[in-house]
Amino acid sequence: MQKRRSHPGTGRDVVARHGCPLGTLCTDLGNREDDLGPEAAKLMSLVLDWAEDQFRQLNTDDPRACAVHLLTGVQGGALLANAFRDPDLLTRHVRHLEEWIDSLS
């Protein structure tokens, strides 16, 4: 797997100001009684499946669990960075996730 390095520049500022577009969409639609919540979840599944495939290529023991760990980390980091309007929180958090990925190989 070619490791994708994120170097948050303006991206981190946008997330700190508005949150993750996909995460906020899932949160906005997740409480509805109609079918829009599951539709938003399909988009999240695409990202999760992609991440699982990357971890599979790294020969990790449980690529699905690793993908969930990564995505929960990204979504939680985006949520807190947005709550505190703190891009640096996101930068530090992404660095920890990168170190975790490095520790797997």
Next chain:
Amino acid sequence: MQKRRSHPGTGRDVVARHGCPLGTLCTDLGNREDDLGPEAAKLMSLVLDWAEDQFRQLNTDDPRACAVHLLTGVQGGALLANAFRDPDLLTRHVRHLEEWIDSLS
């Protein structure tokens, strides 16, 4: 397949159905231009400060970073569990967080 017993009202089921109340509040208010976002963030800060104090009592190297790691994990887990309406995702994720805390002491 044995039908899964439903335990309505238990924490994980409520979170999977509606998300974390505090996280969704911060997301809902985080995009506004008024002062309600920072007010919601104050509630998140209370949880973060409490967690930091717990990690300090565990004599961890960086109790603030540990608190952020825990809270991002909890919030990200709640978001994904809600997106996928999957209480088991939350259970597994919380177990990993507990194992991480155990590894610190």
